[in-house]
Amino acid sequence: MDRVRHEVFRRRGSGNALIGLILAAFVALIFGVTIVKFSTTGPVEGFDHVYRPALEAQSQ
C-alpha cells in the first residue's frame, strides 16, 4: 500500500516538475521578447504631466 502510494506520488511529482519547467520557459520567452521589443523600439514618450508649449505650437 505504502509502496503504491509512494510510486503514485513520485510519478505525479515528476509530471508536475515538467509542467513547472514548461511554464518557467514560457515566462522566460515572454520576458525575453518584451526586453527585445523595448530595446529595439525607439524611445517611448508618454504624457509626462509637464506643460510643453512646443507641442501646442506644432498643433496650431
Added chain:
Amino acid sequence: MTETTWHEAEAGAASADLSVPAPPSLQDYLALMKPRVMSLVLLTAAVGIVVAPIEMHPFVAFACLVCIAAGAAGSGALNMWWDADIDAKMARTQSRPVPAGRVEADTALALGLGLSILSVTMLAVFANPAAAALLAFTIFFYAVIYTVWLKRRTPQNIVIGGAAGAFPPMIGWLAATGGLAIEPLLLFGLIFLWTPPHFWALALFSNADYTRAGVPMLPVVVGERGTRRQILLYSLILAPVALAPAFTAIGGPVYLLTALYLNAGLLRGAWQIARRSPSVGAADTFKVEKRFFGFSIVYLFGHFVALVVDAFLRGVGLAPDAWLVLL
C-alpha cells in the same frame, strides 16, 4: 490515466502492487505532437523567416518558431484525437499514444486545443495578427478540413490537405515582413505539389493498412497503376515549381544546383515507379517505392537547406554580384 483510477490505486487495495498502469510519459506527449511533421514545419517556417527581406531579431524569430511549432503540435494532437479509431487498425499507427491506450482521447483533445489557442495568441503578440491568422487557418485546415472532412471521404485528401503542410514558410515570411510576395507562394507550391507523390509512394506500400482502415487513399480507390501514373504526373508538375525559386530574389547558385540535382532524382524515381507493374512492386516488397519515399524527404529538406545556404552566402557577401531574378 484518469484521476479516479489513480485514486483507486491510492486507495489501493491491499493486494495492490506496482502494476498500476503508468501515466503518460514525456515520450507519449511528444509522440502526440507528431515530432517528424513538427520538424518539417519548423524547418520550412524558419526558412521563410531567414530568407525574408526584412530581418527579424533572432530571439523574436525563435519565439515565433516556438509558436509555429506549438501550432503544429496542437494540430497533430487534434489529428490523433480524431483519427484514433482508424489509427488502431493500421500497423503503422497502432502504437500511437491514443490507440495504444497510453494517452486518453480527452487528454489529446485538451492538449490540441490548448496548444492551438496559445500558439495563435502568442504569435499575434510576438509577430503580427496576419501571421497569427494564417497559423490559425493552417491549424483549422489540417484538423478540420483535412482530418475530419477530407481524409475519409475522397482520394484527393492528400492533394487538398497538403496545403496545411505548405503554409509554414508563408507564416514565417508573414511573421518577418507582415506581407506576402511571389517567393513564399512558390515555397507553398513546392510543398503543396510535393505532398501527393510523397504520400502516394507511402500509400503504395501501405495499401493493406489503408484498405483495412477504410481510408480512401488513391491506391485503394483507383488502384496501383493509376497511382503510379499520378506520382509521375505530379512530379512533372512539381519539378518546374521547385526550380522557380532559383530565379527569384531568394534564389542563388546553391539552390539552382541543388534543385537541378534533386529534381533529376525525383523525375527518375517517379519514372521508375510509373513503369513498374503492381506485381513487380509486390515481388520485391516495394523497394523502389520505399526508396522514392525516403528520397522525397531528402528532396524537400534539400531545397530548403539550399535556400538557407544561399541566404548565408548573401549575408557574408559571397553571393554572385548579379543573379538572374526573373520572378
